[in-house]
Amino acid sequence: xxxxTSYHMPVDEFRQRGYALIDWIADYFQHVESMxxxxxxxxxxxxxxxxxxxxxxxxxxxxxxxxxxxIILPGITxxxxxxxxxxxxxxxxxxxxxxxLLSAGLGVQGMLWATSPACTELETQVLDWLVDMLGxxxxxxxxxxxxxxxxxxxxxxxxxxxxxxRERATQFQSNANGCDGKLVAYxxxxxxxxxxxAIKIAGIGINNLRKIEIDxxxxxxxMALVSAIEQDIADGLVPCFVNANxxxxxxxxxxxxxxxxxxxxxxxxxLHVDAAMSGSAAICPEFRLFLNKGLEYADSYCxxxxxxxxxxxxxxxFYVRDRQALIDTFTLMPEYLRNKATESGAVIDYRDxxxxxxxxxRALKLWFVIRHYGIEGLQFHIRQHIRLAQIFADxxxxxxxxxxxxxxxxxxxCFRHLGGDAKNQKIMDKLNADGHIYLTHTRLxxxxxxxxxxxxxxxxxxxxxxxxxxxxxxxxxx
Amino acid sequence: xxxxTSYHMPVDEFRQRGYALIDWIADYFQHVESMxxxxxxxxxxxxxxxxxxxxxxxxxxxxxxxxxxxIILPGITxxxxxxxxxxxxxxxxxxxxxxxLLSAGLGVQGMLWATSPACTELETQVLDWLVDMLGxxxxxxxxxxxxxxxxxxxxxxxxxxxxxxRERATQFQSNANGCDGKLVAYxxxxxxxxxxxAIKIAGIGINNLRKIEIDxxxxxxxMALVSAIEQDIADGLVPCFVNANxxxxxxxxxxxxxxxxxxxxxxxxxLHVDAAMSGSAAICPEFRLFLNKGLEYADSYCxxxxxxxxxxxxxxxFYVRDRQALIDTFTLMPEYLRNKATESGAVIDYRDxxxxxxxxxRALKLWFVIRHYGIEGLQFHIRQHIRLAQIFADxxxxxxxxxxxxxxxxxxxCFRHLGGDAKNQKIMDKLNADGHIYLTHTRLxxxxxxxxxxxxxxxxxxxxxxxxxxxxxxxxxx
Numbered sequence: 002x003x004x005x006t007s008y009h010m011p012v013d014e015f016r017q018r019g020y021a022l023i024d025w026i027a028d029y030f031q032h033v034e035s036m037x038x039x040x041x042x043x044x045x046x047x048x049x050x051x052x053x054x055x056x057x058x059x060x061x062x063x064x065x066x067x068x069x070x071x072i073i074l075p076g077i078t079x080x081x082x083x084x085x086x087x088x089x090x091x092x093x094x095x096x097x098x099x100x101x102l103l104s105a106g107l108g109v110q111g112m113l114w115a116t117s118p119a120c121t122e123l124e125t126q127v128l129d130w131l132v133d134m135l136g137x138x139x140x141x142x143x144x145x146x147x148x149x150x151x152x153x154x155x156x157x158x159x160x161x162x163x164x165x166x167r168e169r170a171t172q173f174q175s176n177a178n179g180c181d182g183k184l185v186a187y188x189x190x191x192x193x194x195x196x197x198x199a200i201k202i203a204g205i206g207i208n209n210l211r212k213i214e215i216d217x218x219x220x221x222x223x224m225a226l227v228s229a230i231e232q233d234i235a236d237g238l239v240p241c242f243v244n245a246n247x248x249x250x251x252x253x254x255x256x257x258x259x260x261x262x263x264x265x266x267x268x269x270x271x272l273h274v275d276a277a278m279s280g281s282a283a284i285c286p287e288f289r290l291f292l293n294k295g296l297e298y299a300d301s302y303c304x305x306x307x308x309x310x311x312x313x314x315x316x317x318x319f320y321v322r323d324r325q326a327l328i329d330t331f332t333l334m335p336e337y338l339r340n341k342a343t344e345s346g347a348v349i350d351y352r353d354x355x356x357x358x359x360x361x362x363r364a365l366k367l368w369f370v371i372r373h374y375g376i377e378g379l380q381f382h383i384r385q386h387i388r389l390a391q392i393f394a395d396x397x398x399x400x401x402x403x404x405x406x407x408x409x410x411x412x413x414x415c416f417r418h419l420g421g422d423a424k425n426q427k428i429m430d431k432l433n434a435d436g437h438i439y440l441t442h443t444r445l446x447x448x449x450x451x452x453x454x455x456x457x458x459x460x461x462x463x464x465x466x467x468x469x470x471x472x473x474x475x476x477x478x479x
Numbered sequence: 480x481x482x483x484t485s486y487h488m489p490v491d492e493f494r495q496r497g498y499a500l501i502d503w504i505a506d507y508f509q510h511v512e513s514m515x516x517x518x519x520x521x522x523x524x525x526x527x528x529x530x531x532x533x534x535x536x537x538x539x540x541x542x543x544x545x546x547x548x549x550i551i552l553p554g555i556t557x558x559x560x561x562x563x564x565x566x567x568x569x570x571x572x573x574x575x576x577x578x579x580l581l582s583a584g585l586g587v588q589g590m591l592w593a594t595s596p597a598c599t600e601l602e603t604q605v606l607d608w609l610v611d612m613l614g615x616x617x618x619x620x621x622x623x624x625x626x627x628x629x630x631x632x633x634x635x636x637x638x639x640x641x642x643x644x645r646e647r648a649t650q651f652q653s654n655a656n657g658c659d660g661k662l663v664a665y666x667x668x669x670x671x672x673x674x675x676x677a678i679k680i681a682g683i684g685i686n687n688l689r690k691i692e693i694d695x696x697x698x699x700x701x702m703a704l705v706s707a708i709e710q711d712i713a714d715g716l717v718p719c720f721v722n723a724n725x726x727x728x729x730x731x732x733x734x735x736x737x738x739x740x741x742x743x744x745x746x747x748x749x750l751h752v753d754a755a756m757s758g759s760a761a762i763c764p765e766f767r768l769f770l771n772k773g774l775e776y777a778d779s780y781c782x783x784x785x786x787x788x789x790x791x792x793x794x795x796x797f798y799v800r801d802r803q804a805l806i807d808t809f810t811l812m813p814e815y816l817r818n819k820a821t822e823s824g825a826v827i828d829y830r831d832x833x834x835x836x837x838x839x840x841r842a843l844k845l846w847f848v849i850r851h852y853g854i855e856g857l858q859f860h861i862r863q864h865i866r867l868a869q870i871f872a873d874x875x876x877x878x879x880x881x882x883x884x885x886x887x888x889x890x891x892x893c894f895r896h897l898g899g900d901a902k903n904q905k906i907m908d909k910l911n912a913d914g915h916i917y918l919t920h921t922r923l924x925x926x927x928x929x930x931x932x933x934x935x936x937x938x939x940x941x942x943x944x945x946x947x948x949x950x951x952x953x954x955x956x957x
Contacts, residue, residue, distance in 0.1 A: 005856075005859070007860075008851075008852050008853075008855075008856030008857075008859055008860065009572065009573065009936070009937070010572070010573035010574060010851060012505050012508060012509060012573075014573075015501070015504075015505055015508075015573040015576075015577075016501055016502060016505050018573075018577055019497075019498075019501030019504070019505070019576075019577060019580070020497075020498050020501060022577055022580055022581060022584075023493070023494055023497030023498060023501065023580075024494060025581075025584070026493075026497070026580070026581070026584030027490050027493055027494050027497070029584060029585070030490060030493075031490060039593070040593075040595060040596050040597070042596050042597075044592070044596070044820065044823070044825040044826045045600070045825075046596070046600075047596055047597045047600035047601065047604075048600045048603065048604050051600075051601070051604045054608055054611055055605075055608040055609075055611070055612050055849050055850075055853075055854055056849070056850060056853045056854070057853055057854050057855055058853040058854075058855055058856075059850070059851050059852050059853035059855070059856050060850045060851065060853070062574065062577075062851060064850075065574075065846075065847060065850050065851065069581065072597070072601075073585075073597045073601070073843075074597075075597070076595065076596040076597025076598075076600060076601075077585060077587055077595050077597055077598075078587065078593065078594050078595045078596070079587075080585075080586050080587050080588055080594070080595075081585070081586045088594075088815065091586065091587075091588040091837065092586075093583070093586040094487065094488070095487065095488035095490075095492075095493040095496075096488060096540065096543075097583070098493075098580070098583045098584055098586075099493075099496055099497060099500055099540075101579060101580070101582075101583035102497070102500055102501075102504070102576070102579070102580045102583065103500060103503075103504070103547065104579075105571070105575070105576045105579035105580065105791050106500075106503070106504035106507060106576055107507070107551075107555060107559070108558050108559045108569065108570075108571040108576075108791060108792065109555055109556065109557075109558050109569075110558055110569040110792050114522070115517070115518075115556065116556050116558070116566075117518065117554065117555050117556045117558075118518050118520050118522070118524070118525055118554040118556070119518070119520075119525045119550070119551045119552075119553070119554025119555055120554075120555075122523070122524075122525035122526045122529075122554060123525065123529070123550075123551070123554075125526065126525075126526050126529045127533075130532055130533040131533075133532055133533070134533050153631060153835055153837075154835045154836060154837045156834060156835045156836045156837070157834060157835055160680075160834065164680060167682075175679075175682060175684065176679040176684065176685060177684055177685060177686050178660060178684040178686050178687070179658050179659075179660045179662060179682055179683045179684030179686075179687055180657050180658040180659075180660065180682035180684075181657075181658075181659065181660050182656060182657045182658065182659050182660075184657060193813075194811045194812075194813040194816070194836070195836055197811050198809065198811060198834070198836075201653075201654040201808075201809075202638075202642060202680065202681065202834065203680065203681075203682055204645075204653060204657055204658035204681055204682015204683065205657045205682065206653065206654065206655055206656040206657030206658075207654060207655055208655050208656050208657075209656070209657055250813075250815055251814070251815055307837075313583050313586055314586065314588050314837060314839060315835075315837060315839060330679075331676065331679075333672045333675050333676060334672075335671075335672040335728075336729070336920070336921050336922040337566065337728055337729055337919060337920070337921040337930070338566075338672070339920075340919075341908075342522065345522070347522040347523075348522045356634060356635060356638065356676070356680065356834065357631055357632045357634045357635055357793075358632060358634045358672070358673055358676075359569065359631075359632045359634070359785075359792060359793060361792060361793060365551075368543075369543060371533050371534070372533075372534060372537070372538045372542075372543050373486075373488060373537050373538065373540060373543065374486050374537050375486075375533075375534045375535055375536040375537035375538070376533055376534070376535050376536075377486075377535055377536055377537070378483075378486030378536075378537050379486075381483070381486055382485075382486065430819075441815060441818075442814070442815070442817075443814050443815040444814045452815070458487070459487070
């Protein structure tokens with residue numbers, strides 16, 4: 002082997018292996034529906050099939066591909082199964098996979114406009130499209146003082162928003178001299194754990210995050226927010242950030258963003274609206290009335306096409322009203338990144354819009370998805386998911402044994418068996434162990450609640466109908 | 480169109496479009512060498528070719544693919560060209576692209592062990608392999624108190640290290656109550672801008688980041704570090720984090736990690752070693768003597784397979800000596816993520832190892848690369864790049880008109896024309912505008928310096944030889 006002049010894969014082999022892998026994925030999509038959704042392996046079982054050390058000599062790609070079936074597949078929990086009703090989905094689609102493939106093939110890193118202008122400009126354009134597609138405020142468009150950027154996840158978007166709010170509240174003194182323990186932030190008791198994480202990361206301290214009380218729809222009570230802010234100001238503290246949920250993780254609760262936004266304006270606090278899951282539904286005009294209400298007050302907003310717009314994880318879309326506030330929070334210009342395009346001021350360098358320096362060409366997959374489906378196709382599938390959730394909710398309502406815990410605004414149904422927490426836990430465990438469907442739980446009003454989250458790309462009525470049959474059977478068997 | 484029951488791409492069409500895209504990528508690799516490396520478009524030129532709004536009705540995938548050539552390709556700066564000598568590379572390879580494709584096809588999100596055990600266990604195993612492959616301390620392996628995780632970029636890894644150091648120094652009081660303005664951190668004047676960014680994000684404040692003086696190899700002076708730490712302690716401040724470079728961005732400078740590590744132990748400060756670019760070279764035992772020296776003192780360490788181990792961006796490998804310190808920094812357990820596997824304590828949930836909650840299945844591409852090349856193949860190509868850089872340095876040394884600015888330890892050659900800053904700037908601008916090669920600059924000793932960074936997967940001697948001819952011609956023409 003030692004006289005080889007290259008270990009690269011010859012181009013013809015790449016073609017053949019590439020075709021084979023495309024076929025593997027096509028076959029996977031045709032069969033995923035019949036696989037146990039939640040992986041059944043025990044801890045350590047996958048590792049035990051892997052050799053203890055890396056191979057000294059290269060292996061054939063045929064061997065590698067055969068190990069996908071033998072080693073990897075048993076350890077997959079099938080997020081792309083139409084029987085996926087757990088957490089929120091991380092859905093994908095064929096055009097999105099092709100977009101990821103092209104992104105990998107081009108292999109560009111778009112930290113600066115100059116390091117691939119198409120990576121930056123396609124992203125700006127597609128994110129401007131989405132403002133119109135979702136009926137969002139025109140202030141989020143790149144021809145205003147605002148703009149959008151793709152982040153990996155809503156966790157990173159939230160962190161970026163917290164930091165911009167922190168810097169605005171302290172006139173960039175936190176960036177300069179560090180936090181001083183006086184900053185406070187606000188969210189509802191239902192906010193996603195990423196808010197807590199961001200507040201810790203940003204040096205604000207979790208004890209300075211006020212969890213505001215909720216009403217009986219699990220939405221934030223604005224007057225409780227006002228009281229908390231006024232108390233903090235009276236105590237000499239500095240409010241810097243408010244998070245409002247549009248579709249909370251536990252129950253799809255929708256905070257009153259309009260009222261919260263007016264409060265934030267009055268006290269000059271950064272308002273971030275987290276619509277990670279539910280934001281995609283705004284592509285259907287009929288849902289905008291409650292999804293987009295009050296967004297004219299939002300300093301930043303995010304939603305995840307990788308949850309419910311058929312675009313592979315990771316892809317979070319993040320908008321700000323004042324892009325300069327965000328850029329000033331992050332920007333640094335070491336000599337080795339200086340370049341003419343940046344210094345001309347005529348371009349966007351997205352590296353100043355997020356935590357990381359480097360970035361993948363994620364706009365391709367989003368562009369492929371939007372062009373393949375068209376607005377019409379995206380609306381069709383979103384409406385179908387919501388319709389299926391509402392049908393499912395009707396079945397629950399008609400049942401003697403189950404109840405709806407909170408009215409489902411969109412595609413997440415929170416329900417429970419009337420037999421108590423232990424019964425519900427057993428129902429869920431049995432269903433997930435049987436493997437025909439996968440669903441998860443939360444706690445609301447101190448009760449264990451089952452979550453039926455309907456948003457996997459390929460979920461159709463027959464999958465939801467069968468899930469309901471299985472749920473009823475499980476309840477009877479236990 | 481309104482009577483359609485699905486807008487998804489039929490499986491047979493996916494196969495055909497997938498094959499076509501594989502062919503497109505194969506053709507791209509065969510032709511990329513002849514394309515202008517730095518994109519020639521003007522600001523706004525790509526956007527001007529895109530429609531002002533999203534299509535109402537879906538478009539054919541044939542149209543979409545044809546737009547890749549028409550709209551996207553002119554706006555690509557070709558990171559995968561063998562004539563890429565700019566910044567550091569973000570290299571890829573055929574097996575890595577296939578790994579990305581499989582990851583996109585499976586579409587799993589590995590936030591918890593349970594949400595795809597293979598995603599977690601393959602990552603743990605491959606990162607254990609890499610400890611042996613690179614001769615790193617056994618304390619980084621998962622069977623010790625430490626362990627490894629894939630981060631997106633070194634920026635995120637550095638931030639995670641800063642946060643763990645911050646929490647260790649304050650007994651988790653920063654997470655609880657926020658920073659108090661007394662924390663201080665240290666790096667050399669040559670450290671990457673991501674250190675500055677992380678210190679700002681973490682609420683420590685850039686004015687509390689001490690930039691320690693360097694010696695004539697641009698490496699940190701340990702005694703200057705000791706002085707700074709002692710002064711800060713005397714001033715009532717709390718040192719929490721030191722960054723050591725193994726291969727700085729400007730010039731590949733290697734900080735004396737052993738000496739710095741002993742200092743960190745003495746003062747109980749978290750030591751992070753940033754080997755983002757150069758770490759991959761440790762796969763060749765002959766380079767370990769200086770690359771891995773002192774790593775036994777490192778609390779955390781990172782290097783980027785996406786830079787120089789033929790693995791697509793993004794893929795940063797991050798190790799810690801005490802995984803509990805990292806997990807305790809990040810962990811949160813909302814009800815909706817509770818599950819039996821996590822509560823058993825028998826599994827790793829990587830969501831507690833980084834900023835984000837969600838995560839892609841990145842280990843696949845790294846596994847494919849390691850298995851395809853074998854240790855032998857990876858060593859071969861790393862050695863070739865270093866050999867080419869040393870040949871290039873010899874040509875510079877033999878030249879009348881150019882000089883080496885600092886001795887190149889590995890594959891980055893910092894050099895300049897003797898004609899002064901303006902001349903060097905013009906040479907670089909001409910070369911990049913001509914498009915046959917792409918290289919970038921830095922400043923060292925207050926002089927503009929050209930950087931010849933040799934690490935693109937397919938770069939061979941003929942590319943380096945031609946680059947040198949072009950550099951000499953450009954110098955003569957100006």
